[in-house]
Amino acid sequence: MASITMKDLVKAYGDVEVLHHVEGEIEDGELIVIVGPSGCGKSTLLRMVAGLETITSGEISIGDKVVNNLEPADRDIAMVFQNYALYPHMSVRENMAYGLKIRKISKDEIDQRVREAADILEIGQYLDRKPRQLSGGQRQRVAMGRAIVRNPQVFLFDEPLSNLDAKLRVQMRLEIRKLQQRLGVTSIYVTHDQVEAMTLGDRLMVLNGGYVEQFGTPIELYDRPATLFVAGFIGSPSMNFLPATATNGLLTLGNGASVTGANHANGAITLGIRPEHLVHDENGPIKISVQMFEQLGANTLMHGVLDGTDNDIVASMPGHVTAGEGSVMSFSVEASNLHVFDATSGKRIEE
Amino acid sequence: MIENRPILNMVSHAVLIFGVIIVALPIWITFVAATHDPVRMTQAPIPMLPGGYFWENFKQTLFGGGLSGTESAPVWRMLLNSLMMALMISFGKIAISLLSAFAIVYFKFPFRMGFFWLIFITLMLPVEVRILPTFEVVADLGMLNSYWGLSIPLIASATATFMFRQVFLTIPDEMLESARIDGAGPLRFFWDILIPLSRTNIAALFVILFIYGWNQYLWPLLITTETDMTTIVMSIKQMLEAAEQSPQWNIIMMTALLAMIPPVFVVVAMQRLFVQGLTETDK
Numbered sequence: 001m002a003s004i005t006m007k008d009l010v011k012a013y014g015d016v017e018v019l020h021h022v023e024g025e026i027e028d029g030e031l032i033v034i035v036g037p038s039g040c041g042k043s044t045l046l047r048m049v050a051g052l053e054t055i056t057s058g059e060i061s062i063g064d065k066v067v068n069n070l071e072p073a074d075r076d077i078a079m080v081f082q083n084y085a086l087y088p089h090m091s092v093r094e095n096m097a098y099g100l101k102i103r104k105i106s107k108d109e110i111d112q113r114v115r116e117a118a119d120i121l122e123i124g125q126y127l128d129r130k131p132r133q134l135s136g137g138q139r140q141r142v143a144m145g146r147a148i149v150r151n152p153q154v155f156l157f158d159e160p161l162s163n164l165d166a167k168l169r170v171q172m173r174l175e176i177r178k179l180q181q182r183l184g185v186t187s188i189y190v191t192h193d194q195v196e197a198m199t200l201g202d203r204l205m206v207l208n209g210g211y212v213e214q215f216g217t218p219i220e221l222y223d224r225p226a227t228l229f230v231a232g233f234i235g236s237p238s239m240n241f242l243p244a245t246a247t248n249g250l251l252t253l254g255n256g257a258s259v260t261g262a263n264h265a266n267g268a269i270t271l272g273i274r275p276e277h278l279v280h281d282e283n284g285p286i287k288i289s290v291q292m293f294e295q296l297g298a299n300t301l302m303h304g305v306l307d308g309t310d311n312d313i314v315a316s317m318p319g320h321v322t323a324g325e326g327s328v329m330s331f332s333v334e335a336s337n338l339h340v341f342d343a344t345s346g347k348r349i350e351e
Numbered sequence: 352m353i354e355n356r357p358i359l360n361m362v363s364h365a366v367l368i369f370g371v372i373i374v375a376l377p378i379w380i381t382f383v384a385a386t387h388d389p390v391r392m393t394q395a396p397i398p399m400l401p402g403g404y405f406w407e408n409f410k411q412t413l414f415g416g417g418l419s420g421t422e423s424a425p426v427w428r429m430l431l432n433s434l435m436m437a438l439m440i441s442f443g444k445i446a447i448s449l450l451s452a453f454a455i456v457y458f459k460f461p462f463r464m465g466f467f468w469l470i471f472i473t474l475m476l477p478v479e480v481r482i483l484p485t486f487e488v489v490a491d492l493g494m495l496n497s498y499w500g501l502s503i504p505l506i507a508s509a510t511a512t513f514m515f516r517q518v519f520l521t522i523p524d525e526m527l528e529s530a531r532i533d534g535a536g537p538l539r540f541f542w543d544i545l546i547p548l549s550r551t552n553i554a555a556l557f558v559i560l561f562i563y564g565w566n567q568y569l570w571p572l573l574i575t576t577e578t579d580m581t582t583i584v585m586s587i588k589q590m591l592e593a594a595e596q597s598p599q600w601n602i603i604m605m606t607a608l609l610a611m612i613p614p615v616f617v618v619v620a621m622q623r624l625f626v627q628g629l630t631e632t633d634k
Contacts, residue, residue: 050528050532051531051532052528052531052532071531072528072531072532073531073532073533073534073535074534077532078532079528079529079532081525081528081529082525083523083525085523085525085526085528085529087526087529087530087544088548089544089547089548089550090547098533098535098543099532099533099534102533102534102535102539103534
């Protein structure tokens with residue numbers, strides 16, 4: 001078991017820098033999710049930890065050992081790939097045993113470790129099959145089994161669930177979480193799915209365009225997003241953004257209505273409100289002209305625009321709401337649920 | 352196409368049967384000729400049904416001096432020579448092109464693509480074009496009348512290198528990465544992962560190359576002077592012109608028949624892998 005430290009990590013291809021001075025400290029036994037849109041550099045970062053990509057500058061240490069120049073095999077890691085990368089000509093058993101065989105571990109011990117891992121993952125009856133005879137979910141388990149038998153210090157997951165169907169994904173997500181907690185192995189998990197990120201991670205690292213936008217617990221990211229990007233990325237449906245002007249804490253919206261914020265910002269700002277924090281209130285200051293409703297069963301998504309402007313806005317209302325398309329509805333928001341961002345830099349303005 | 356029209360079925364069968372007859376008739380004549388005594392073969396019309404001399408001809412051809420009145424090697428010796436040459440060529444070609452494709456696909460070194468194209472343009476230089484300089488080199492190395500001389504100049508193969516390069520390119524990068532994380536070095540990866548994954552392609556190529564090697568005519572003709580080293584394909588031609596006598600068709604045809612057996616055996620044995628290797632795309 002080990003911690004991972006990333007110090008001032010830079011990756012560049014020629015002159016093009018794709019990761020900019022990434023800093024991060026991952027504690028022993030933690031599961032960190034690196035999340036971001038495609039092309040943000042999250043896989044590159046993971047592959048740098050794995051040793052599959054060279055490090056342009058900066059330092060990665062696993063435990064207290066700097067691993068910059070170590071081969072992947074010498075870093076004591078195991079990786080689960082997006083397409084599983086199982087060896088198609090080997091049986092499940094051979095796939096799992098291959099790494100151990102190369103490490104010249106005795107046959108008895110390999111057998112025992114493979115059996116243990118197969119028991120944990122419930123793939124005992126498939127051990128003699130070839131990967132192509134397995135379903136997607138089973139292959140996924142084999143790929144994890146291959147990681148487990150190695151008994152590594154660090155697990156690396158590169159979007160391991162993206163090839164599964166939605167239902168299986170939810171199930172495997174839970175299993176990965178349980179497994180990781182049970183084995184207590186430090187893990188880094190890369191995904192572009194924010195729900196997966198929220199539910200899995202002890203902490204989340206949000207990457208955008210090669211920059212770390214925020215690194216914190218899921219609830220921190222949800223309650224106090226540091227930038228507009230994080231605010232829009234975390235949470236579903238995503239946060240509403242309304243341009244507004246602030247004068248000593250009083251936030252005036254585009255249609256002249258104003259709400260009282262919890263801070264003392266001044267000037268042009270972007271106001272962020274989560275759909276689930278808009279409360280239907282006859283006397284509320286925020287008037288929305290309703291365009292349509294989306295029924296989700298447990299709640300209803302109301303799509304509209306801020307009355308008198310063309311700022312799109314979504315509100316999540318409890319229960320079934322059907323009537324009211326074309327009308328104007330009023331909403332209020334608690335001051336603590338207002339997120340105020342600088343209009344130009346996109347940074348959060350703290351209370 | 353699924354259709355149920357009896358007339359169409361009959362027509363297509365007739366066409367196929369006709370095709371089989373055209374292809375099979377010369378082979379049938381070869382077989383029939385190999386079963387008669389020498390005298391019968393000089394009389395017209397040539398027989399179309401087998402005679403009773405198959406075993407006599409077989410024994411005389413395989414173990415005897417072959418044609419009477421000449422000093423050619425027995426046919427078993429020629430078969431052995433041909434077999435050695437064909438096997439050395441096909442194994443050599445496969446080994447060398449696997450390694451060079453491995454280098455070109457998986458290693459980054461200066462002028463990598465340059466080397467690839469260099470190999471590729473040798474496609475334009477078949478043995479026939481470079482036969483004199485090659486002969487000179489082989490002669491200077493003292494490899495005339497040896498298995499090495501028969502096979503080494505034919506071993507380098509741009510086609511096979513190119514084919515294995517394409518095969519390797521279809522193998523996902525993750526396979527290499529996962530092998531690296533498992534701790535497999537380059538040669539280990541080559542041996543444990545790449546070779547098994549290109550198994551069917553190797554088999555397909557082996558069939559093609561074995562037949563290519565077996566059918567070599569010009570090169571063996573040039574570099575073998577001792578009767579002990581002649582290959583079967585060239586000796587059939589020599590038998591026709593041998594001595595000052597009318598051709599002994601029964602022996603010649605028996606030799607041709609024997610010369611056909613190894614390639615046929617290879618094709619039949621490797622048929623399943625051969626077809627898989629040419630059609631399979633799933634990795």
